[in-house]
Amino acid sequence: TFSFEPSVGYMVVDNLELGVDFGISSMTAEDISSQAPVLNKTTMDATDVRFGVYAMKYFPLNNWFAFTGMANLGLSTGTYETNDITGSVTQPVVTQSGNRNGVGGSINFGLAFTPYNAFSLQASIAGLGVQSMKNDPDGVNNATNTTNVGFNVARQAYSLDFVWYFGRGLWKK
Helix, strand or coil, rough: EECCCCCEEEEEEECCCEEEEEEEEEEEEEEEECCCCCCCCEEEEEEEEEEEEEEEEEEEECCEEEEEEEEEEEEEHHHHHHHECCCCCCCEEEEEEEEEEEEEEEEEEEEEEECCCCCEEEEEEEHHHHHEEEEECCCCCCCCCEEEEEEECCCCCCCCEECCCCCCCCCCC
């Protein structure tokens, strides 16, 4: 999965930020059901666009570090394509493609390092989230709904946020 998720927020009071975010992601998944005597697998490609709102609270530990708590709610829309592949040379057969729409929300906790009053490096540590997605195949009236609820520790191990604060900034140095 590759995601690009810029956001714009404003410190409405000390250490409380409200904002909006936008995201685009591209995902590829592969599920191998058997390898012998013939390879059988299912692949999925999906592209989603997301829009949401968030509130983030900072809990300063000292002049450099703070714990963060963030609540967000968002909508997403996108397309997907699922292929069943038999054998290593056989051309994939598109078994399903269509649109998907969903809504989701989460509460996340993390840590922020602030070497300068208006700049911060942030990482997520744990989160609790729920997402409901409706897959609607093209030209077919049998949409499928899926709902996922999860608790994750180090939920995005490779997520590091670079933040520049306009307006109030963070706590005083």
